[in-house]
Amino acid sequence: MAEAAIHPAALDRARVLQWMQTYGVYAGVAVLLVVNIAVTPHFLSAENFRTQAVQVAPVIIVALGMALAIGTEGIDLSVGAVMALAASVTALYLGYGLVPALLTVAVFAAVVGLANGALVAWVGVQPIVATLALMVGGRGIALVLLPQLKDLHNPGLASLGSGDVLGIPYLIVIAAALALLVAFVIRRTTFGRQLLAIGDNRAAAKLAGLPVRRVLMLVYVACALLAAVAGVLATARLQASDPTSLGNLMELSAITAVVVGGTPLSGGRVNIAGTVAGAVLIQLLTATLIKHDLPPSWTQIAQAIVIVLAVYAARGRGKR
């Protein structure tokens, strides 16, 4: 309906903007790839691609959960804290074996997700505030459980972090599988349709008899579980639990990936392929600047510009 109101003279500009919003992120990734292949030495090697992909995998996994929250017109600021919490719990329970440790992590993450979900769905707190409390408190809990970095020696965890299947690292396989799963849930399940309907118009969804509260609770639980998976995988790759810095600013990276990927913050639409591409775009941008010996501060400035450009392109799209 937004397009119909546009004056014909503005049509070309609108088309360009719309194209930018839908395909801009892929174009950005393609441009960065071409530029890097042309000018960056040793860029076109299997080793480099592997490194980049392994680094971006946790961001993708967190961003998938964030996309679900944003799809309901919500947001989850606590994902970085949940990653730290997952790292602490993994370290504490690894002595009982890898599987019990991972199950405990899942329980902790589910509790965090239920707390966020209850505040949003039952108490009616704005998501940004509801999850802010756990963003502040969650890392504190992680640090209370495990005050400092701890090296982990567990063959199972080590192979999870650095092992591969058919030459593809587990991290990438897991990130890809989760992306497909989340995309399937969004597109093909009743839950996915209900999620988008709630994001589009929560009041209407409620009047139509959708289980708004249950869906919101599940979304925040899913978001916390995905963040926990990313936390465990990052811990496995480091072979150490680092609750102080693991997942720092991750909420911002994840939100950036989702928004750059074309998912509107106003809810009602979720673009999973775009989210994955958004995470890859940011990763490539960072890698490009670092490989050309540009200072890390430039990366932050570049990231800021990309974010503003992406939301500017997305302006006026979405439901309102």
Added chain:
Amino acid sequence: MTATRTETEEAVARTEKELLDAAEPVGSSRSERLSALVQQHGALAVLVIVSAVASLSFDSFATGDNLSNMATSSAFLAVVALGMTFVIITGGIDLSVGSLFALGGVLAAWGSQYGTLVALLLPMVVCGLIGVVNGLLIARSRLAPFIVTLAAMLGARGLMLSLTNEGADTYLVKKGSFLAELGQGTTLGVGNPVWITLVLFVAGAVVLRRSRFGQHVYAVGGNEDAAALMGAPVARTKIIVYTLSGVLAGLAGALNAAWLASGVTILGNGMELEAISAVVIGGTLLTGGLGYVSGSLVGVLLLKVIQNVINQIGSLDSSYQQVVSGAFLAVVVIAQTWLGRRRQLL
């Protein structure tokens, strides 16, 4: 179509909301007044109780040194929270203040070689300009405040790092200068930053409560479309509010640098969260339209007292501070939402 709703959509949404909320009990006007009282002064009551318990439990709490230390270290966060209060009352949010605080400190310390005036004006102008950009993107281009100020947070930190050779260079504030006196000196036994903060808060309260601009701030946060229909300059109000937030964050950074005698690059991380927490704890609604400058000051003091108490309990490490702050924030937010829901219908 733009990011804001049209009147019709707003009206429809309101009707829907009323339908949905119809099942909620309607409070009497007495309970309405009570909930307003709790909202406005609840944090103050908690502050008084926590401080009383702390001074009974720890001999070192109510000493002049400890109190004056707490007051001075609260001053910088308070100045940032003052700007944040204005932003949040308009229904927005400013995530860039932590970075602007750090940037302001570095600029002030660098500028102190050219005199105190430069050291104070430079951070206020640069951070203010970043605030203007935030405001323009939010008010004119109608981008989400959360995302715009997030970008500014990254950008300003990047700028600060590139000014300091990736954080390796530290600029020192000239000893004995007026700037150093402003940060480290005392007047009537109380640190100068505390006096400056008090003056700023009084000015902020007067502007918010007594000026036309203050009315616009509340109107924009209460209902943007209604404010626009009544002739309030919505975009201009928003731009001024984000500019103010930037200027105050820069000034707070400058004062902090004067206090520490150097522009410390690692400061300001997570400060936006502390400031938001303080404002929310102080009774300002994150949905906008309702808030108190004095509440934000109480919120800051409460956070600092909790921090101090946790430091006094030697056996607890500082991670507990985050846990307590988080729990506190959750309790306040739940109470606010509960109280706010009762008020909505009246």
